[in-house]
Amino acid sequence: MNFFNFVELSHFLIENYIKEESVVVDCTSGNGFDSLYLCNTLQGKGFLFSFDIQEEAIKRTKKLLDEKCSYSNFKLIQDSHSNINHYILEKIDFAIYNLGYLPKSPSKIKTNPEETIISLEKVLKLLNKKGIVVIVAYTGQDKSKERNQIFKYLEKINSKKFSIMNLKLINVNNYPPEVFIIQKNA
Template sequence: MKKMQNALEFSHQLLSNHVNAGDTVIDGTVGNGHDTLFLAQLVGSRGTVYGFDIQERAIQQTQERLTAAPINHTHVHLFNRGHQEIASVLPPMAQVSGAIFNLGYLPGGNKQLITHAETTIQGLRGCISHLTVGGIIVIVVYYGHPGGQTEKNQVDNFCAALPQKQFAVLKYEFINQVHQPPFVLGIQKVS
């Protein structure tokens, strides 16, 4: 039996479908660097990856993961800053075809340092202002931790309110699981 993709696999599938080699992309929460490495490989050395995290430890882990990987990673730019600053960090004319926000806390790190709705939404707005037509933002929403439910509700509401003429928005979620598995929100700019 081939299982249906889990949230993380589906998030990467969406990015693979809409991001090409040479593109510019954003990792809004680099954490341990799994998504950053994935993006770095997806866009290749002609592309550009901008990565953000508020924790120095996450930036270091991500740098180490990139260095250990058999790829050229000079096209990956990591910032020890919050994703709410995306709009001021990116060059004003940057055109972004893909972004990922993996919400929650750093696995193996301090569980108190979580993403919050207000800054997450600011980060999403920053990405949207640079998004190409056809470009996609994927959000992997973990919400089982304290504070997660509030962020989930507000981010969900923000995405659901995006105007349909400009954006296609989807939700990918397993709905019969006993725990609170992460789900994916995908935002594509369509005009």
């Protein structure tokens, strides 16, 4: 595993923290790679919810899961992750955000800090004890605007309730991505 590749790091966390009966959420399904990883890790138990506002992303995720995942314990939702409370009432164990644009798409639709933070507030309320949220933020697309707003929101959260880590490559100059990892303590 390449620890410095944040997609591989996310998948390492998925493998090590989610159990087969976990309820997990892909907050930005995009091309579906994280959803596929989550769905295969669940092994037909637990449940996966995947959100994306773009029809194209939901179509790509459905195609990938239909082709490469033998399980059907998932629901794809074409709506903003900021509306997560309209769809998920139970507690969740893991959520992942891979922010930014849909790769390999002419569309300029991307995540925005306001909706991401509304969604995060709701996800943290739904999170089970020891549950984890992973956020991969691409600082180059908007000169770190979304990353900075997320940082400001997260740094004020009570450390008794949540442990929060920010990982970044410090010897790379061209806007490398950053990761936030949140775990609910109590």
